[in-house]
Amino acid sequence: MNSPNVAPVVGMVGAGQLARMTQQAAIALGIELRVLANSPDESAARVITQTVLGDYRDLDDLRAFAAGCDAVTFDHEHVPGEHIRALTEAGVVVHPGADALIYAQDKAVMRGRLTDIGVPCPAWAPVDSLSDVEGFAKENGWPVVLKAVRGGYDGRGVWVVGSPDAAAEVLKNGVELLAEAFVPFERELAVLVARSPHGQGVSYPVVETVQEDSICVEVIAPAPDLDAEDAAQAQKIALTIANELGVTGLLAVEMFQTKTGLMVNELAMRPHNSGHWTIEGARTSQFEQHLRAVLNLPLGSPTMTAPVVVMANLLGGPDPDIFRRYEHVLAHDPGIKLHFYGKEVRPGRKIGHVTALGTDLAEVRARAQHAVTCLRGPV
Amino acid sequence: MNSPNVAPVVGMVGAGQLARMTQQAAIALGIELRVLANSPDESAARVITQTVLGDYRDLDDLRAFAAGCDAVTFDHEHVPGEHIRALTEAGVVVHPGADALIYAQDKAVMRGRLTDIGVPCPAWAPVDSLSDVEGFAKENGWPVVLKAVRGGYDGRGVWVVGSPDAAAEVLKNGVELLAEAFVPFERELAVLVARSPHGQGVSYPVVETVQEDSICVEVIAPAPDLDAEDAAQAQKIALTIANELGVTGLLAVEMFQTKTGLMVNELAMRPHNSGHWTIEGARTSQFEQHLRAVLNLPLGSPTMTAPVVVMANLLGGPDPDIFRRYEHVLAHDPGIKLHFYGKEVRPGRKIGHVTALGTDLAEVRARAQHAVTCLRGPV
Numbered sequence: 001m002n003s004p005n006v007a008p009v010v011g012m013v014g015a016g017q018l019a020r021m022t023q024q025a026a027i028a029l030g031i032e033l034r035v036l037a038n039s040p041d042e043s044a045a046r047v048i049t050q051t052v053l054g055d056y057r058d059l060d061d062l063r064a065f066a067a068g069c070d071a072v073t074f075d076h077e078h079v080p081g082e083h084i085r086a087l088t089e090a091g092v093v094v095h096p097g098a099d100a101l102i103y104a105q106d107k108a109v110m111r112g113r114l115t116d117i118g119v120p121c122p123a124w125a126p127v128d129s130l131s132d133v134e135g136f137a138k139e140n141g142w143p144v145v146l147k148a149v150r151g152g153y154d155g156r157g158v159w160v161v162g163s164p165d166a167a168a169e170v171l172k173n174g175v176e177l178l179a180e181a182f183v184p185f186e187r188e189l190a191v192l193v194a195r196s197p198h199g200q201g202v203s204y205p206v207v208e209t210v211q212e213d214s215i216c217v218e219v220i221a222p223a224p225d226l227d228a229e230d231a232a233q234a235q236k237i238a239l240t241i242a243n244e245l246g247v248t249g250l251l252a253v254e255m256f257q258t259k260t261g262l263m264v265n266e267l268a269m270r271p272h273n274s275g276h277w278t279i280e281g282a283r284t285s286q287f288e289q290h291l292r293a294v295l296n297l298p299l300g301s302p303t304m305t306a307p308v309v310v311m312a313n314l315l316g317g318p319d320p321d322i323f324r325r326y327e328h329v330l331a332h333d334p335g336i337k338l339h340f341y342g343k344e345v346r347p348g349r350k351i352g353h354v355t356a357l358g359t360d361l362a363e364v365r366a367r368a369q370h371a372v373t374c375l376r377g378p379v
Numbered sequence: 380m381n382s383p384n385v386a387p388v389v390g391m392v393g394a395g396q397l398a399r400m401t402q403q404a405a406i407a408l409g410i411e412l413r414v415l416a417n418s419p420d421e422s423a424a425r426v427i428t429q430t431v432l433g434d435y436r437d438l439d440d441l442r443a444f445a446a447g448c449d450a451v452t453f454d455h456e457h458v459p460g461e462h463i464r465a466l467t468e469a470g471v472v473v474h475p476g477a478d479a480l481i482y483a484q485d486k487a488v489m490r491g492r493l494t495d496i497g498v499p500c501p502a503w504a505p506v507d508s509l510s511d512v513e514g515f516a517k518e519n520g521w522p523v524v525l526k527a528v529r530g531g532y533d534g535r536g537v538w539v540v541g542s543p544d545a546a547a548e549v550l551k552n553g554v555e556l557l558a559e560a561f562v563p564f565e566r567e568l569a570v571l572v573a574r575s576p577h578g579q580g581v582s583y584p585v586v587e588t589v590q591e592d593s594i595c596v597e598v599i600a601p602a603p604d605l606d607a608e609d610a611a612q613a614q615k616i617a618l619t620i621a622n623e624l625g626v627t628g629l630l631a632v633e634m635f636q637t638k639t640g641l642m643v644n645e646l647a648m649r650p651h652n653s654g655h656w657t658i659e660g661a662r663t664s665q666f667e668q669h670l671r672a673v674l675n676l677p678l679g680s681p682t683m684t685a686p687v688v689v690m691a692n693l694l695g696g697p698d699p700d701i702f703r704r705y706e707h708v709l710a711h712d713p714g715i716k717l718h719f720y721g722k723e724v725r726p727g728r729k730i731g732h733v734t735a736l737g738t739d740l741a742e743v744r745a746r747a748q749h750a751v752t753c754l755r756g757p758v
Contacts, residue, residue: 323387
């Protein structure tokens with residue numbers, strides 16, 4: 001920060017859009033952000049001069065990448081725990097650590113721990129045979145939600161099965177599975193919190209997330225008509241998890257709101273799609289917050305900058321020429337904020353997002369929807 | 380934007396902090412920003428993968444840099460007009476063009492044109508001898524403001540002289556000079572406007588700028604207690620200048636507020652220090668606005684995001700270890716926004732800025748002042 005070569009250096013393993021947006025925050029803070037990328041074409045690699053090419057599954061690549069970093073963190077959860085432990089033993093500062101990250105990597109370990117600490121979860125059990133699934137269904141009813149214990153995201157690795165036959169099909173994949181009771185939720189909520197190594201915690205307002213085909217398409221901040229007690233409980237659950245699990249950096253907690261209360265669905269320990277609205281919508285963006293947390297700097301204010309903020313994901317459509325439609329969207333709404341990830345357009349792929357801010361929920365949602373509908377183009 | 384290799388490409392000549400902050404906006408918009416830098420250590424070169432090293436005074440370097448750019452623009456005003464004309468003749472899209480930029484490059488040409496179009500300016504005259512200066516002083520009184528016609532910035536190239544002897548000293552420099560009447564202003568204001576090639580214009584709110592030793596140290600948005608008529612007139616002057624001079628991109632107009640009305644002091648045709656507050660303080664930052672304007676995209680909303688926004692420049696002090704003081708500043712004020720330019724710390728050098736947002740002017744100013752005072756360290 002003083003002479004430029006002593007600026008703090010943060011290494012982020014992975015070079016997707018999360019690392020890309022982290023770079024915007026790093027530029028302001030004067031932090032040197034390095035990424036470990038698979039290819040120079042990746043979203044973040046396009047905008048980060050300190051891009052290192054390598055394999056996050058290879059300990060030597062990780063060691064070389066970590067050299068000179070004040071802190072190492074992640075834009076995904078796929079780095080093997082034993083590698084993180086090896087880095088830590090070699091003196092590298094890694095946030096979150098392996099003992100925390102395991103709960104975002106292994107859903108069985110996560111469910112076991114959350115149950116132990118009294119966090120409400122759907123009924124669950126590990127299953128490795130059809131009779132296990134049938135036994136679980138006997139107790140909890142069909143449909144049953146089968147989840148890959150490791151490696152799933154954006155709906156991949158999650159199957160809602162309504163019968164033994166459907167369950168048998170999933171079992172054929174040969175991946176380790178967990179069964180969960182199907183929760184008839186009213187809506188989905190998410191809480192994003194940050195926790196720094198010395199234990200400071202901050203919670204963003206509770207948001208509502210809207211999924212289509214298991215992919216998040218819209219995030220509304222704050223969650224509309226959420227009563228203050230539920231909001232406080234949701235934030236308490238998220239902060240409790242962060243503390244109990246020793247999370248450092250960001251923790252996103254996805255929840256179901258049901259007639260009988262809140263239940264935790266999933267955890268992520270990194271900047272999260274449910275927090276993209278914070279770039280314009282909160283005094284401290286989740287990306288800045290994550291950098292501050294992993295460097296053990298004081299955390300920033302999570303206060304909202306407008307009464308209503310809506311983020312809508314931009315999924316690719318069949319026509320890749322988004323820029324042709326860009327002009328219309330900007331002309332239509334001078335206040336809309338566009339975010340493109342520099343990714344090749346493929347149908348259904350998350351290639352960007354838009355954020356609208358204002359005071360009237362219906363109007364703000366309509367603006368965000370208009371923008372992504374136009375940008376996606378004919379379907 | 381669609382397949383990443385057809386993202387719009389903007390080339391910015393110069394790699395200072397203005398280009399660096401433009402990169403933050405380019406990342407969001409999915410625009411590929413290239414810079415022409417003197418050295419890989421420059422502020423923007425550190426955070427832009429598409430950095431080209433070269434000399435902005437060399438036409439061949441400029442031609443090579445411009446190849447493949449959808450638009451070329453500038454982070455400073457020092458590119459010779461004949462080079463810009465040569466680029467334009469070769470089919471390069473350059474904003475602002477040479478015919479506009481001359482008014483930001485040559486103060487005599489600027490004063491002549493503004494006088495012609497009826498924009499209020501201080502009394503002025505070209506001077507090239509002591510008798511010229513004495514003649515000017517006879518009519519307008521001492522002190523006289525002598526300005527280098529070309530090449531000055533941040534107070535360099537401006538001398539306030541109270542006597543013939545002092546004027547003689549300045550004349551010894553041998554640079555082409557302009558004399559201006561010393562204006563007993565009440566305060567300094569600035570108006571930032573954007574104009575796109577097809578003529579769309581947008582004005583940000585009028586701000587007050589506070590100078591110390593001819594360097595801007597603080598910007599207050601909106602200018603406190605400015606009556607609506609003066610604000611409207613200031614914006615009208617700036618938009619008129621942008622239109623009359625054919626400016627494309629941003630135009631910053633620095634003005635004096637005097638007992639008898641507004642007078643134009645200086646022009647800049649690029650993102651400007653008086654607009655750094657817009658990063659958090661306006662719906663569209665000046666950096667995003669400039670990119671939109673030079674690509675002939677619809678301009679964004681200049682609406683403020685908070686009632687009061689104060690930007691304070693961070694000047695280097697004798698102790699370069701800013702990062703050590705960073706923690707205190709962030710802990711003291713979780714809502715303060717820090718911006719570091721990745722430059723080596725030297726006493727008096729602009730190395731960053733801070734922005735505070737809120738509702739109470741005195742409180743917001745105090746927060747910004749506290750942050751820069753702490754970060755600068757012992758003086």
